[in-house]
Amino acid sequence: SESKPAHFLQNIIREDLAEGRVSRLATRFPPEPNGYLHIGHAKSICLNFGLAEEFGGVCNLRFDDTNPAKEEEEYVDSIKRDVTWLGFRWAGDIKYTSDYFDQLHDWALHLIREGKAYVCDLSPEDARHYRGTLKEPGKNSPYRDRSVDENLELFEKMKNGEFEEGQCSLRAKIDMAAPNINLRDPVIYRIKKMAHHQTGGKWCIYPSYDFAHGQSDAIEGISHSICTLEFEDHRPLYDWFIENLPVPAQPRQYEFARLNxxxxxxxxxxxxxxxxxxxxxxxxxxxxxxxxxxxxxxxxxxxxxxxxxxxxxxxxxxxxxxxxxxxxxxxxxxxxxxxAMCVLEPLKVTLKNYPEGKREVLSAPGHPVRDDLPARELPFTGTVYIEKADFREEANKKYKRLVLGKKVRLRNAYVIQAEDVVKNDAGEIVEVICSVDLDTLGENPADGVKPKGVIHWVSADENLDxxxxxxxxxxxxxxxxxxxxxxxxxxxxxxxxxxxxxxxxxxxxxxxxxxxxxxxxxxxxxxxxxxxxxxxxxxxxxxxxxxxxxx
Ligand code: ATP
Ligand code: MG
Ligand code: MG
CATH class of the missing domain: 1.10.1160.10 (Glutamyl-trna Synthetase; Domain 2)
Structure with missing residues (x-):
């Protein structure tokens, strides 16, 4: 809304556009198709698509599908439906990270040739051990100094399915002593012998999130890659890939607080x-x-x-x-x-003086203030249902509904007075006998005494079970x-x-x-x-x- 002060991302984008750092805003919403979208995603959708609308930019819908183990077509379909339902339109065709698997693979080769990536044979457990902790620097992998040629050959074998899952991985060669653990030679490709919902059996190695995300942003020309705060300390790695690869654009990552x-x-x-x-x-x-x-x-x-x-x-x-x-x-x-009116727990009311066999159709407004919503037609005969909870044989003054001997107005209809009750063998009230004042349609009773309560009802003869x-x-x-x-x-x-x-x-x-x-x-x-x-x-x-x- 116009009165609301701009938030930090709106300020950043306004400056980037004003100072020419970015010529057109491009954002993306990048769900992994491993489930249905929830209310938390709505925040990210409204933010990314909303910014694009506000600044005359574009927002892509990109399926971040790098993990075939958890992803399914059903989820892809539901995500498209939900984004559309929220009222947003993505730019151009739907994007899939898997569309870029060839390019990402080429860039992995590029890093290897530059001496910036190597095939590591440490088991996942050993790799974790070598990585160190927040307090302790990591140790170099014994495979870190393999030659470019050896790495190219081993990576080719990985790609051709010659190794088992977990037997080796491709890692970026950055800095095992970096205070930020994400920079300690992160895995960029892992073996997964599993068909993919988009690429079928073509690949048995898949890029990591970190290796895929920023490069996909660059391919799509995303200017502002907006994610949640957990990714803040992945940003140096995001930037490292962008700096060390011949990517066609220089996207930047920004973080915001997720919705809880x-x-x-x-x-x-x-x-x-x-x-x-x-x-x-x-x-x-x-x-x-x-x-x-x-x-x-x-x-x-x-x-x-x-x-x-x-x-x-x-x-x-x-x-x-x-x-x-x-x-x-x-x-x-x-x-x-x-x-509309609906009686959840019906109690039958018989209007003893309503003319036998008579049926009329009363009119009720569609909405108290919205004249554009059509009026409703309410059939009315000598029997109606009211809510069980809206009748008592006796009650104090706070109870403004129907009480034996007292009056109440049927919403959009007549004033009635309860005269008698019919009970079943168990002593439960199954019917209320009332008199109806037929001069009270849209009018107060002639004696000027306005009933205190108004209750909802439906016709007992014509209703929807x-x-x-x-x-x-x-x-x-x-x-x-x-x-x-x-x-x-x-x-x-x-x-x-x-x-x-x-x-x-x-x-x-x-x-x-x-x-x-x-x-x-x-x-x-x-x-x-x-x-x-x-x-x-x-x-x-x-x-x-x-x-x-x-x-
Ligand atoms: P989940 O843990 O539910 O799977 P996720 O972040 O792994 O969430 P993604 O499919 O990767 O799910 O999310 C797509 C986008 O939605 C991401 O950019 C992510 O940051 C954003 N997002 C997810 N959950 C929230 C949330 N609670 N609040 C704001 N944005 C969210
Ligand atoms: Mg997740
Ligand atoms: Mg995710």
């Missing part, structure tokens, strides 16, 4: 565990903090974009209260969601994966309540999946895209009307 949310886990690996262990019903389960789960739950792209705008971009790590996300979701739905799913926080711990905690043990056992036999106003038969409605007095809901049938839909509660979460 309380009561939430933002890690594809951990979210995958929830899926694999059956604790949720797939990646797009409406309880999941994935973009596909949030979409299925009825969260709008605008709500997520506004949330990302609200939290801002800084370089200091913090934990955002999930209440801020809730606020943003509610705010957007309040402004845009059509209103449905199932309603009420979700609560997926985790019941504010920091489910902090410290040494096992997040799987902090899944909220009451995170889903399924109500069947709910009765919605008949117009909701046309509700489209994912499109949000406010069920008056109940919250925001949308039709589920997987479950339910045409005549018996399932509605997901996106969020309640106000914050009811006890902290």
């Amino acid at each position: 949310l309380n009561y939430t886990v933002v890690s594809k690996r951990k979210l995958k565990q929830l899926v694999d262990e059956g604790l949720v019903d797939g990646w797009d389960d409406p309880r999941m903090p994935t973009l596909s789960g949030q979409r299925r739950r009825g969260v709008t792209p605008a709500a997520i974009r506004n949330f990302c705008e609200m939290i801002g971009v800084t370089r200091s790590d913090s934990v955002v209260d999930v209440g801020m996300l809730d606020y943003s979701i509610r705010d957007d739905l309040d402004k845009n969601a059509p209103r 449905c199932e309603v799913r009420l979700y609560d926080r997926l985790f019941d711990d504010p920091a489910p994966d902090a410290g040494g905690k096992n997040f799987l043990e902090h899944v909220n056992p009451d995170n889903l309540q399924v109500l069947s036999g709910c009765k919605a106003e008949i117009g909701l038969a046309k509700a489209e999946p994912e499109k949000g409605y406010q069920f008056e007095r109940q919250g925001y809901f949308c039709r589920d895209s997987h479950y339910g049938s045409a005549d018996k839909p399932v509605f997901n509660r996106t969020i309640g009307l106000r914050d009811s979460w006890a902290k």
Whole structure:
């Protein structure tokens, strides 16, 4: 928004453009296709694509697919869908790091020829031992001084599959005594005898993240390569490759603080565990903090974009209260969601003086202020359903709903008065007998006594039978994966309540999946895209009307 002060990346970019260091801003969003995108990724998407929009630049979507063991086409498809859903368009074709495997391999040969890379036969365990610690410098590998020719020959053999996984690797020759461990001869190619979702069986050696990332940025002409703070101490290595290779551009890396949310886990690996262990019903389960789960739950792209705008971009790590996300979701739905009525736990009400056989169609506004949302038609006959919780035989004055002998207004309809109850053998109330004041449509009762309460209802003769799913926080711990905690043990056992036999106003038969409605007095809901049938839909509660979460 215009009133918000610029963040540090906006300032850097403005200066780079003003001073001609960069002629056009180019960013990228580089997910690894090893899972579905989550709310944390939304921050990076909004940042990278948002900056490109703001400064007239471009943003690429690049699949950072250097690890065939964990990557799948299904994830590629879901990521494309989610970025598009958020409202962003990538520049040109989709990019894959694997598109650059030939070029990256050539650059590895270049380093070898320059005496800046060598094939190392240390086992992964020994290599770790030689690398040293923060306090102790590393030791040179005994293979570090192999000749260029020997290295070229061995690397060729690696590429041809003549060695086993882990038998050797290609390492950059930098400095085993560097205080920054990332510079202690990092591995740039490792053997993985595994087919790749893009390149098939072509390769059995794959570049490391560090070797692939900056060079891919250079190939694509990325000017500002924005990543999260964990990569801050990889930056010297990023720069070393750019300086030591004949790359076509000079991208620079910048870091920002990742999004952490309380009561939430933002890690594809951990979210995958929830899926694999059956604790949720797939990646797009409406309880999941994935973009596909949030979409299925009825969260709008605008709500997520506004949330990302609200939290801002800084370089200091913090934990955002999930209440801020809730606020943003509610705010957007309040402004845009059509209103409707749905009775979750129906209680039959018979209007004893409503003319026998009469049926009328009442009209209700689509939204309290949005005239562009069409009015609704509500069939009305002599029987309606109200919420069980909206009737009591006796109550004190604080209870502003229907009480025996008292009046209440049916929302958008008449004032009724409870006269009698019908109970079953167990003594439960199964029906309320009421009188209806037929002069109260849009009018106060003639005696001038306005009923205190207004309750929602649906026609008992014409309604939509449905199932309603009420979700609560997926985790019941504010920091489910902090410290040494096992997040799987902090899944909220009451995170889903399924109500069947709910009765919605008949117009909701046309509700489209994912499109949000406010069920008056109940919250925001949308039709589920997987479950339910045409005549018996399932509605997901996106969020309640106000914050009811006890902290
Ligand atoms: P995960 O641990 O969930 O797999 P990742 O960082 O490994 O996350 P990538 O697929 O590499 O996932 O992420 C793509 C981009 O999204 C990266 O630039 C990364 O920095 C960014 N990103 C991931 N998680 C967050 C987060 N919580 N907040 C902000 N940006 C994030
Ligand atoms: Mg990553
Ligand atoms: Mg990851």
